[in-house]
Amino acid sequence: MTSAVLAQLLALGLATGDSAPASPSAPPSVMTASSPSLARPLPAGVVALPDTEPPRRPKAVEYSDAYGTRLTIHRWGSYVMLPLFAVQYVLGDKLLQQKEDVFAGRRGSPPDDDLRQAHAIVAGGVGLLFVTNTVTGVWNYVEARHDPEGKTLRTVHGLTMLISEAGFVATGVKGRSSVDGNPDDARAHRNVALASAGVAVVGAGMMWILNRK
Numbered sequence: 001m002t003s004a005v006l007a008q009l010l011a012l013g014l015a016t017g018d019s020a021p022a023s024p025s026a027p028p029s030v031m032t033a034s035s036p037s038l039a040r041p042l043p044a045g046v047v048a049l050p051d052t053e054p055p056r057r058p059k060a061v062e063y064s065d066a067y068g069t070r071l072t073i074h075r076w077g078s079y080v081m082l083p084l085f086a087v088q089y090v091l092g093d094k095l096l097q098q099k100e101d102v103f104a105g106r107r108g109s110p111p112d113d114d115l116r117q118a119h120a121i122v123a124g125g126v127g128l129l130f131v132t133n134t135v136t137g138v139w140n141y142v143e144a145r146h147d148p149e150g151k152t153l154r155t156v157h158g159l160t161m162l163i164s165e166a167g168f169v170a171t172g173v174k175g176r177s178s179v180d181g182n183p184d185d186a187r188a189h190r191n192v193a194l195a196s197a198g199v200a201v202v203g204a205g206m207m208w209i210l211n212r213k
Contacts (some may be wrong), residue, residue: 061147070136077133078204084126085197091119100183105180109129116179130165137161153210160203167196 007119095115101107144151171193178185 047096047177061144063143067140067143070140071201074133074136074140077129077136078207081126081129081200084122084129085201088119088122089127089192089197091115091122092193095119096183096186099186103183123175126168127172130161130168133161148155150211153206155208157203160206164196164200164203167192167199171196 095111098107098111098115104112137158140156144154172187174185174189176193177191
């Protein structure tokens with residue numbers, strides 16, 4: 001009897017062990033390109049950069065020694081310009097007053113020849129200054145044409161000074177007619193000269209203030 005019971009219990013235990021579901025093993029994790037596990041957070045302070053070609057550095061522009069010499073001459077010419085304008089204005093104003101006195105009957109003799117000569121000499125100095133600064137300025141502008149830094153400022157400055165120079169050419173033309181003309185001709189000569197000088201001062205002033213080279 002006892003043997004029969006043990007045999008039944010043993011058979012029942014074997015049946016129970018065979019019917020127990022085996023725990024399935026977890027499939028190996030597969031990481032694909034679309035798997036979110038690839039987007040791992042970066043460490044603190046690290047910024048992800050786009051996979052692009054690094055920007056190219058601009059090519060350095062080399063200037064000749066002659067460029068520096070011309071620039072020095074050009075700058076000193078702009079500094080001398082203001083005193084020349086001031087002297088020319090004083091001389092021209094005295095000539096205009098003498099001409100007005102002659103036409104008003106307050107002066108019996110024509111304007112002083114020495115004053116005329118001094119006015120002409122200073123006018124020649126202004127003309128020489130502008131020719132020199134035009135040559136040095138245009139020459140340096142051509143050499144610096146490949147340098148993008150300050151190119152707009154250089155272009156505006158150059159155009160302004162060329163406009164001023166054209167005004168001084170017109171001033172000289174009007175000056176010839178004002179020698180034997182009436183005071184109105186002399187005033188027109190003076191007004192064109194003042195306008196041309198004003199444009200020149202603006203053109204030079206922008207380089208004094210804005211140019212960092």
